[in-house]
Amino acid sequence: MKAKLLALALLASTQLYAQNDSLTMRKLSDDILLNGTCYDNLRVLCKQVGHRLSGSLQAAKAVAWGQQALEAAGADKVWLQAVDVPHWVRGKERLSLRFEGEKTFKDVKVLSIGNTVGTDGKVLEAPVVIVKSIEDFRLMNKEDVKGKIIFFNYRFRQDLVNTFEGYGDAGKYRWLAPNMAAAQGAAGVIIRSVSTGTDDEPHTGSMRYADTVKPIPAVAIGNHTADALEQACIKGNVTAQIQSDCKMLGTARSYNVIGEIKGSTYPDKIVMVGGHLDSWDVGEGAHDDGAGCVQSIEVIRALKAAGIRPKYTVRAVLFMNEENGLKGGMAYADSAKAARETHIFAIETDAGGFSPRGFSLEMKPEQRAQITQYKKLFLPYGIYDFEQVHGGADISPLMKQGVPVGGLIPDAQRYFDLHHTHADVFEAVNHRELKMGAVALTNLVYLVSKYGLR
Ligand SMILES: [Zn+2]
16 A cells, blocks of 8 residues: 555656646747747858858858857857868869760769869760669679779669668768779769759768779769769760869868856766757758757757756757768767766757657667656657667767767658758758757757756
8 A cells, every 4th residue: 555655656746747847848849939049040050151061161150150159049168179170172063974976065963972082173084884773883894894984873762761761771872882983993983862852953972982992083963864864874875074173182170169058966967969060062051950050059048048957967069070071079079088078868960950750869778768758748849759779970979988879850851852952051941840859959958957867
């Protein structure tokens, strides 16, 4: 009987907690939806700074912007953490195609793949050889590859409901194809963009040459151009010209931008939320990942505005160089280790500023169980997916140190239409969807910084 009473008392107290928490969460939500600054911050970042590839002048401007935005959000302390980043530049670039029977080359829309070499401004002209897949490429004779421009015509799988799965599947053509073709003596590579889009937007993105290959230029074309090139290759011979100034200039000094609210009870234990400040050098890096930056800043602003002093320190981190090196994520984890900081939880938002649907979690089962317990508190906000198991790129070095990690999961059906393109601009982000993502993050950070993580 006693045990039953105790259990009832415990239930009543957890229900009371839950009720208090749901009221606080509603208050935070109301404030973000009514007074939130994340959308205005994103406008400034996109329109006044613009795209901001690591090492660029705009990236330096973005650092100053981030520092100022975190100060304006009311963080107790804001600082910069030095990071040396690769400095790659695109310069001018051109891809021209001449189909069988045509007299002249025609320029098509193109984006070089990030980190690739160019042609030093010279024209690289070679016949195009089409392959459907990496598996088919492996079956080719070296003499059929040597001196050719290989067109990897792999389509983003539209049947996969989770577009991130599709990205993982097709993304290897950006990572691996240039290396594989270079190893076999190809002169260059064209890939069908890693894109769900039904348009002709080329998508850039990162790659890295293996030490064992002589780098060759690699470019991406949009789906319409890829369809036309596929047909032309089936019908007859195609010749391509690649001309570009892409080059790696070495390293440049840059910074992660960090702001925090000191914890009242456990100031030395940290709950971290972050996104990446750098972007590709096309579009405005609005969804990728301006959205994540302004949402992370919003977490600080909303907690401060509500007068909440978290028990654990809440830290927002704007990472530099996620796109083409991950140097910011590595520097942050190194410095945390050197300073013997304890992160009890780190969450990343780098999947677009769309309507939030859940949180991915990579941690011990008992920790996962604790966060999953909060699910009913999130259901009124349309957050229901607590099943996925992953964190994020920038916090992967922390995860390797044993830190429990997570990620905000937005509805990503449109993300890979825009990702790494000219079309990833401020106008492509909806203000309510962006704010709802900030609400989700703020509320989870609120709960973890109150109850900790066992
Ligand atoms: Zn990103």
